[in-house]
Amino acid sequence: MELDEGSNIDFRGTTFTQELLTDLLSALRHRPQEIHLSSAEFLSTVDFSGMVFQGACWFDNAVFHASVNFQGASFQSSACFLRSRVEGTASFTGAHLGDIDFSGAYFESANFSGIAQTGSLNFSEVTFNDFVTFEGSQIKAATFHKAEFGQGRFWRADFTTSPRFSEANFLNHASFEGAHFRDGADFSKARFAEVTFEDATFTGVAMFVETTFKSGNFARVTFTHSLVCNLAYATEALSFGSCTFMGHFVGPVRAQTIFMANVVFQKTVRIEAATEYLDLHRARFEAPAAFHVRHAVVEVADAHPSFPITIASHNECFTSGTTQLREDFSQGESALGKVKSVRGLDAALIVLKDIDLRQCTFEGTYHLDQISLEGRCRFSFPPQEIKWGKAWMPVRIWTLRKVLEDERAWRATAPDSALDRSGWGDSITPNGIADSQDISATYRQLRKALEDSLNEPGAADFYYGEMEMRRRDREISRSERGLLHVYWALSGYGLRASRSIGWLLSAMALTVLLMMGWGLPGASPKQEASGIIRPPGEKTTLVVDKADPALTLPFKERYSGKRLEKAGQVVLNSVVFRSSGQDLTTVGTWIEMISRFTEPILLGFAALAIRGRIKRS
Incomplete structure (x- = not known):
């Protein structure tokens, strides 16, 4: 087949045998102006490598039953591969591409590595069944709308304008490692199995x-x-x-x-x-x-x-x-x-x-x-179940409060009895276990943070946790830890009103019983006046005296309703620092003095706990 340079080639609908294909390739060396191969069918491998297509090319609906090679080819004008089909490998390695439309095409596999582009590429609804690579390619403008990829590789690809991959479907691994999207990229509604963009750069909006x-x-x-x-x-x-x-x-x-x-x-x-x-x-x-x-x-x-x-x-x-x-x-x-x-x-x-x-x-x-x-x-809470075990105090009951994970992990491994560790879970923490001093400091700082935000009731639990860690700190002196144990037992560090009220009522009940048994006299002592009666007109002097209160009643008669009422008045006055004015035995006087010292303290603990829970700064 002999053609002059610049002539057109038109083999639309032609089935190319090997002999006819040889003629076609020979004719292409004369750089025809236009090439029409629409709906052509190629039965064997086609090698267009190094060819220069200076005019428009039509490969639409063409079928390549084997591979096709455009390696190093140059498309100086437009080309159309609309709905073409390549059942082997299509290689465009190092090709120079103008405006090319691959819409609806099918490639078993394709290689576009190192391409240089002067126009736009349209891969809309293209199917790359097995594998496609654009490694190291310079892509000026490209559309992959609704394209389907088996495996896609875009290593170090350089996209000058925003590529459109909207609604594309990547069935297997897709890699854009080191790619540069100079005007962003649009992957809206795309579907990826596994995709890698490691070391890529998006200098525009990434959609x-x-x-x-x-x-x-x-x-x-x-x-x-x-x-x-x-x-x-x-x-x-x-x-x-x-x-x-x-x-x-x-x-x-x-x-x-x-x-x-x-x-x-x-x-x-x-x-x-x-x-x-x-x-x-x-x-x-x-x-x-x-x-x-x-x-x-x-x-x-x-x-x-x-x-x-x-x-x-x-x-x-x-x-x-x-x-x-x-x-x-x-x-x-x-x-x-x-x-x-x-x-x-x-x-x-x-x-x-x-x-x-x-x-x-x-x-x-x-x-x-x-x-x-x-x-x-x-935050976490202490164990809510009552725990029984072998210890000097065989029962453990924890009151409801906020607990940090640091304390929970510490208690799970605390150097105490197994009963103390029971219910606090395991001790596995990723960063080790803080000691009681550090946990106490953590509680103190969190308490201050809440107090500064005017949430004093919320800070109360963190104060309780701080005091608990101090009470358990072995490096604190025994005397101080002893005071903390008493403070904890009597009032829960001034935060458990029920505990203080319970101790107050118990102390009052005990005081009443002691008063009835040993504090109140059997009868109120009477006043006696003694002296010498002078004749009329002379001054008479009398000395009024009162016997010391004494308890002479038999023990069984001491616990009566009347004595209970008197003892109750004495105790109630003692709680509020008042003297009842009741005649008391010497023992009763000491009982009242102790009561007036201890019971107001317990009442103060209860008031402090209630205030701590309802105060709003």
Whole structure:
């Protein structure tokens, strides 16, 4: 076949045998102006490598039953592969592409590595059944709308304008490692099995609206503008480890786990996430940040905030516009967010709102007295069951109060009897167990934080915990620990009104019994006047005397209703520091003195406890 340079080739609908194919390739060396191979059928491997297509080319609806090679070819004008089909491998390695339309095409596998592009590529609704690679390619403009990929590799690809992968479907692994999206990218409603964007750079807006993942790896990615992933959904993990966010993070997003360890946030962010685990370990915050979570266990230890960080539970399902984020959590499962540890943090910049802190350790936190605890933050409680065992006191009953995880772990291994450790769970903690002195300091700082926020009733439990740790501290002197034991036993450190009132009533009852038995005289002593009666007109002097009260009644007659009434009056007056004025025996006088000293103290403990629970600053 002989053609002049610049002529057209038209083999529409032709089935190419090997002999006819040889003629075609020979004709192409003369650089025809236009090539029409629409609906052509190629029965064997076709090699167009190094060819220069200076005019428009039509391969629409063409079928390649084997491989086709465009390696190093140059398309200087447009080309159309609309609904073409390659049942082998299509290689465009190192090709120079103009405007090419691959819409609806089918490739068993394809290689676009190292391509250079001057026009736009349209891969809308293309199927890459097995494997496709764009490794190291320079892509000026490309559309992959509704394309389907087996495996896709875009290593170090350079996208000049925003590529459109909306509604694309990646059935197996997709890799964009080291890719550069110079004008952002649109992956809205795309579906990924496993995708990797490690070391990629998005210098425009990255759109992942309603995108679904099995897992997504964005490690060390740089986002210079916003990452928009509202209503994105991952059945497994989304990893943003060591990423740099220079723009906003737009959610909400749902994933089984979200890893943001060592992330750098350079701009204010508000992240809404429904996840089982959110890792912010060693993250750096160069602007304010807010994390609104549902169901999440948040790990924020060793983070580096320069501005306030808020971690808050979101009570209702996240929505974007009128669309609700799909969550798929177990029915009835609490949506309350949980924080595991704030170790290594500057707590002055931490705000926790409606967070479950039952498993949170506070050991190693800085400026803990300045932490903000807002809303309904939950803490653990002591064992509620009555415990029996072998000890000098064989029963243990714990009053209801807020308990830190640090204390729970300490009590589970405390050097006391097995009875004291019973009910406090296991001692497994990831960062070791704090000692009683450190726990006491932690309670003291949390108490101050709540008192500074005018929540003195809420601070009362932390004061109780502080005193408990001091009472158990072996390094404190025995005399001081003895005083603390008495303070605890009589009034629960001035916080248990019922305990103080119980002791007060017991003391009053005992005092009444003692008064009836030994304090009240058998009868009121009568006054007697003695002296010499002088004749009328002379001065008479009489001396009035009163016998000492004495108890002469038989023991059985001492406990009567009348004596009970008198003893009750004596005791009630003693409670309020008043003298009853009742005649008492010597023993009764001592009983009253002791009563007037001890019982008002118990009454004061009760009043102090009630005030501590109802006071509002």
